[in-house]
Amino acid sequence: MPFLPQVELGETFRPFAFLREHFGFIPNLFRAQTLLPRVIEAEARIVDTVLLKEGALSRRQKECLLLAISAAHRNTYCVTAHWKMLRMLGMADDQLRQITINRRRAGLPRADVALLDFGLKLTQHPTGVSRVDIDGLRRHGFSDEAILEVVLVSALTDFVCTLSEGLDAVPDFQPKRIPSTSTAIHRPARGKTAHRIGGHTHATPAPYLPAVDLSPDAFAPFAFFREQFGFIPNIFRAQTLRPDVVEAEADVVGTVLLTGDVLSRVRKECILLVVSAANLNTYCVAVHCEMLRALGMPEDESDQIAMDHRQAGLSHADTALLDFALKLSQRPIEVGRRDIDGLRKHGFTDQQILESIVMTGLTGFLNTLQMGLGTVPDFEPTRIFGVRTRSVAGIPESPRPPGAEIVNLPPAPGGLMGATRTRVAGVALGEDADAGLVVRVRRGDAQAFEELVRRHQNRIYRTLMGLTGRPEDAEDGTQDAFLKAFEQIGKFRGASKFSTWLTRIAINEGIQRLRGRKRQEPLKDDGRDDAKAYRPRHVRAWDDNPEQLYSQAEMRALVERALLKLPTMYRVAVILRDLEQLSTEEAAKVLSVGIAALKSRLLRGRLMLREALAPHFVGRGRGTARV
Amino acid sequence: MAELVNFLDDQVAAEIRKELEVHLAHCRTCQALYDSARKTITLVTESRSFELPEEISSRILEGIMAKVRRGRRRRGGNNSGKRR
Numbered sequence: 001m002p003f004l005p006q007v008e009l010g011e012t013f014r015p016f017a018f019l020r021e022h023f024g025f026i027p028n029l030f031r032a033q034t035l036l037p038r039v040i041e042a043e044a045r046i047v048d049t050v051l052l053k054e055g056a057l058s059r060r061q062k063e064c065l066l067l068a069i070s071a072a073h074r075n076t077y078c079v080t081a082h083w084k085m086l087r088m089l090g091m092a093d094d095q096l097r098q099i100t101i102n103r104r105r106a107g108l109p110r111a112d113v114a115l116l117d118f119g120l121k122l123t124q125h126p127t128g129v130s131r132v133d134i135d136g137l138r139r140h141g142f143s144d145e146a147i148l149e150v151v152l153v154s155a156l157t158d159f160v161c162t163l164s165e166g167l168d169a170v171p172d173f174q175p176k177r178i179p180s181t182s183t184a185i186h187r188p189a190r191g192k193t194a195h196r197i198g199g200h201t202h203a204t205p206a207p208y209l210p211a212v213d214l215s216p217d218a219f220a221p222f223a224f225f226r227e228q229f230g231f232i233p234n235i236f237r238a239q240t241l242r243p244d245v246v247e248a249e250a251d252v253v254g255t256v257l258l259t260g261d262v263l264s265r266v267r268k269e270c271i272l273l274v275v276s277a278a279n280l281n282t283y284c285v286a287v288h289c290e291m292l293r294a295l296g297m298p299e300d301e302s303d304q305i306a307m308d309h310r311q312a313g314l315s316h317a318d319t320a321l322l323d324f325a326l327k328l329s330q331r332p333i334e335v336g337r338r339d340i341d342g343l344r345k346h347g348f349t350d351q352q353i354l355e356s357i358v359m360t361g362l363t364g365f366l367n368t369l370q371m372g373l374g375t376v377p378d379f380e381p382t383r384i385f386g387v388r389t390r391s392v393a394g395i396p397e398s399p400r401p402p403g404a405e406i407v408n409l410p411p412a413p414g415g416l417m418g419a420t421r422t423r424v425a426g427v428a429l430g431e432d433a434d435a436g437l438v439v440r441v442r443r444g445d446a447q448a449f450e451e452l453v454r455r456h457q458n459r460i461y462r463t464l465m466g467l468t469g470r471p472e473d474a475e476d477g478t479q480d481a482f483l484k485a486f487e488q489i490g491k492f493r494g495a496s497k498f499s500t501w502l503t504r505i506a507i508n509e510g511i512q513r514l515r516g517r518k519r520q521e522p523l524k525d526d527g528r529d530d531a532k533a534y535r536p537r538h539v540r541a542w543d544d545n546p547e548q549l550y551s552q553a554e555m556r557a558l559v560e561r562a563l564l565k566l567p568t569m570y571r572v573a574v575i576l577r578d579l580e581q582l583s584t585e586e587a588a589k590v591l592s593v594g595i596a597a598l599k600s601r602l603l604r605g606r607l608m609l610r611e612a613l614a615p616h617f618v619g620r621g622r623g624t625a626r627v
Numbered sequence: 628m629a630e631l632v633n634f635l636d637d638q639v640a641a642e643i644r645k646e647l648e649v650h651l652a653h654c655r656t657c658q659a660l661y662d663s664a665r666k667t668i669t670l671v672t673e674s675r676s677f678e679l680p681e682e683i684s685s686r687i688l689e690g691i692m693a694k695v696r697r698g699r700r701r702r703g704g705n706n707s708g709k710r711r
Contacts, residue, residue, distance in 0.1 A: 128672075132665070446695055453691055458679045461687070465677035475683055482691045486698075541659040546666050547673065559674035578671040584636075599632040606635065610660075610667040617666070 002032040003168045003340045004350050009034050015044035022052055025172060027081060029160060032167040035351045036262065039358050042255040043163075045248040050156045053244065056146035060089050061112060062153045064099060065119045069157040071100035072120055074333055077164035078157070080171040104548050111140040117545070119154040126371035127280055134208040134374075144209045145241050151372030152245060159365035165332035166357035208374040212240040219243065221250035228258060230294070233287060234375040235366065256362050262355045266295055267318065270305055271325045271356060275363040277306040278330055283370045284363070286377040307433065317346040325360045434498040441489050453482055456499060459580055460506045466575035467510035469564045477513055481506035496589050503582070503590045507572065514568065536607070538614035546617040562612040570605030577602050635664055 009016060015037075016026050030040050051062055063085045070078035083096050098106035103116045118137055122129050137147050163169070216222035216232060221243075225232045239246050257268055269292050276284035285306050292302040304312040309322045324343055328335050343353050432438075434455070440448035460481055464474040485492075485502050492501055543549055550558065563571055563579075576587040577598075588598040633639045634647055651658045679687075 125673075446692070449695055450688070450692055453688055457684060457687055461679040461683070462677040471683070474677075475687060478687050479690050479694075482687075483694055486691075486695055536660055538663075539656050539659055541655075542663040542666055546670060552675070555670065556674045556676055559671055560676045563671070563676065574671065578668050579674075579676060581672070584632075603632045603635075606632075606664055606667060609671070610664050613667055613670065614663060617663070 001168070002028070002170060003166075003337055004032065004035060004354055006031055006034045009037060013037065013040075015040045018044055018048070022048075023085075027169075028172050029077065029081075029164050029167065029169040032169045033163075033354060033358070035354050036358070038255050038259070039355070042248075042252040043159075043358075045251050046156065046159075046245075049242070049245045049248040050149070050152045055149050055242070056143050057115075057149045057153070060086065060091070061115060062149070063089065064108070064112065065116060065150065065153045066157050066160075067096065068099050068103055068116045069119055069123050069154060070161055072124060073157075073161045075161040075164060076175050076177075077169050077171050078161050080173050080176045083176045084173050102548070104545060110544075111142070113545075114140045115142070115150055119150055119157075122151065122154045122368060122372045123158055126368060129371055129374075131208055131374065148209055148239060148241050148373075151369060152239075152242075154372060155365045155368035158368045159361045162328060162332060162361035162364050163357060165335055166328045166360065167354075168335075168337075206374075207234070207238040207376065208372075209238060209241065211238055212243075214240050214243065219246075221246050224250050224254065228254070229291065231378060234378050235283070235287075235370050235373065238373040238375045239369075252362065256355070256358055262349075262351045263359070266292065266297065267321065268355070268359050269295065270309070270318070270322060271359045272363045272366075273302060273306050274309050274322045275325055275329045275360055276367055278326055279364070279367045281367040281370060283375060283377045284367055290378070308436075311436070317348070320346045321348065321356055325356055325363075328357065328360045329364055432494065432497040432499075435494070438489065438492065438494075438498050441486070449486055452485075452498070456502055457482070459499070460502065463503060463506055463575055463580060464510045466563060466579060467507065467568070467572060468513050473510070473513045477506065477509040481509045484509070497586070500582075500586050500589050503576070503580075504592070507590060536611065538611060538618060540614075540618045542614070542617040549617065558613065558616060562609055565612060566605055566608055570601050570608060573598060573601035574605035574609060578606070635661075635668065 011017070015030065019026050019030060030043070033040050033043075051059075051066075063082050067079060067082040067086060070082060079100065086096055087093070095106050095108075099108070099116070103113055106113075108116075114137060118129075118133055121133060134147060137150070138144075142150070214222055216226050221236065222232050225236060236246050236249065239249075257272070258265065269288050273285060273288045273292065276288060289299065289302040289306065293299055301312060305314070305322075310319060314322070320343060324335075324339055327339065340353060343356075344350075348356075434452060437448045437452050437455075441452065457478060461474050461478045464477040464481075465471065468474055468477065481502065484505050488505075492498065496504075547555065563574065566574065572591065573587065576582045576590055577584065580587075582590065584595055584598055584602075587602075588595045591598065593601075634644065639647070651661055
């Protein structure tokens with residue numbers, strides 16, 4: 001049973017006639033939104049231009065993308081629907097099952113596997129996507145138009161998966177079971193990870209794909225954006241290879257975001273802001289903070305909503321609405337009827353609930369588009385959103401203009417967001433997400449310290465495990481590092497981020513424990529040239545997809561073993577940079593060395609690691625790791 | 628060497644990237660090395676190495692918070708009657 005009631009729109013409702021004509025039936029996903037016919041109309045247009053209309057990719061390629069990404073989302077509704085579509089396009093059940101389990105064994109052409117790899121990376125690890133991935137697709141022979149379509153189809157999949165979970169749409173056919181081996185999508189957890197500040201200090205930010213110059217005078221959607229927003233957002237400028245898609249997107253933005261008859265525009269912008277921040281999408285946060293400013297919301301307020309809406313002094317109803325949007329975007333399969341009833345208790349109508357679901361889906365769509373297109377923010381972002389691991393979210397690969405603001409902790413306690421803002425042109429720095437908690441800890445708030453432990457204990461434990469190689473040392477070291485941080489919190493003046501300061505304490509804890517052992521290695525460069533250890537011996541090409549050669553547990557054991565064999569000074573650099581995803585600047589700060597020294601250690605560490613791993617991955621097909 | 632790290636991190640200036648890419652396109656050895664080094668980084672990043680097991684996680688949290696609360700009581704515990 002879908003969560004929301006439906007109304008009869010009649011056979012003449014144009015989008016339904018259109019959907020029936022193209023799919024042979026009216027998908028329940030759309031029937032579940034009949035409380036807002038205008039939304040169905042806009043969505044049908046997007047589906048038409050992105051999925052149905054002939055473009056550079058074949059329909060089968062697009063449907064395969066939808067199937068693989070939906071399986072990764074563990075979305076039964078979408079898997080069932082697109083399985084059926086692909087069956088109708090002549091693909092066999094066995095092959096479809098393989099696409100959901102292991103796309104490399106599905107007998108697809110290599111280029112198509114690369115397409116799925118990209119779509120899955122974009123939806124699973126969006127901030128890890130970079131120009132390198134786009135170039136990879138080009139090497140497989142995909143045109144810029146085709147690459148734009150992959151990005152669009154991936155974004156559309158995110159959209160429909162969110163919609164179907166939020167609405168609890170009933171599968172249109174006998175539901176397909178999603179194999180438990182398919183990779184689940186891990187969304188970055190906001191506030192639970194250290195914010196990493198990206199590099200790109202040298203690279204010139206530019207979108208990944210070329211754009212056609214369209215004048216707003218000649219192209220109606222651009223005139224529409226200029227009129228509505230006062231500017232033409234770069235995310236749409238980056239898609240001019242497909243003007244018809246931009247047109248459909250303008251339609252959906254106009255219909256879903258810019259209307260105010262159900263949910264107010266401000267509420268919808270807040271949903272966009274909170275979900276984009278949770279998706280670590282600096283571009284969308286910057287744009288929608290600006291939009292809220294234009295709607296009369298002070299910058300501090302929108303900033304706080306993006307950082308933690310629960311601390312923004314919103315009404316209970318608004319907080320509940322944003323809680324719901326966050327849950328739907330980050331943990332969609334956990335959304336249940338109770339969440340819907342909870343919103344009703346706060347006074348939201350079914351139409352408003354429906355619109356909040358659509359808004360959350362649309363935000364996912366825009367976020368994925370932006371990450372795949374690499375568009376430059378239209379406004380200088382006040383915050384750069386990033387996280388601990390590239391696998392979860394990674395470095396903010398999206399190009400960033402120089403001079404983002406940073407927030408430094410004030411020397412004396414202040415309000416939660418009473419932090420001092422410093423503009424540092426051209427320096428890759430970001431805000432400290434822990435500033436507010438640190439202030440509270442200084443005031444003696446143990447609860448706030450508990451939150452800091454929760455946020456950072458995984459990272460600190462990992463660092464100490466990597467450093468000491470012993471679980472008991474890592475466990476004790478983590479406890480001691482936090483206790484030391486608690487005792488010394490009065491000395492923390494915010495010269496670095498709290499997480500950097502804490503990591504430094506943890507590294508010192510780890511080193512002390514290593515010193516207690518018999519064999520001790522230098523942590524500082526002793527001038528010894530380890531050239532032999534990192535001079536390449538294995539120069540044969542690796543398998544195209546090394547991560548597919550071993551199970552996740554085998555791979556983890558291989559990597560851990562190889563890491564622990566590295567000399568400590570190189571190991572620490574690799575762990576901080578590649579496992580913890582600290583920026584080069586942060587890692588250098590943690591180790592109290594210069595950037596050049598850090599880079600040198602990092603390169604050696606990575607090359608040694610490459611040597612150690614090479615025998616397992618030199619193109620040879622599936623094998624069993626000796627672990 | 629710094630540029631090599633930058634290139635591996637996709638952080639070099641456009642012109643240097645172009646130069647390196649032209650070289651890579653013609654040199655299979657360098658292409659294999661570069662490609663495998665990038666894959667190494669991705670494997671480490673996605674390996675979930677040294678993850679904190681759930682049970683240890685709660686043990687650490689409880690251990691820390693017990694000591695934090697005990698220490699606080701000790702410091703300001705004149706009226707708490709729970710001095711240890």
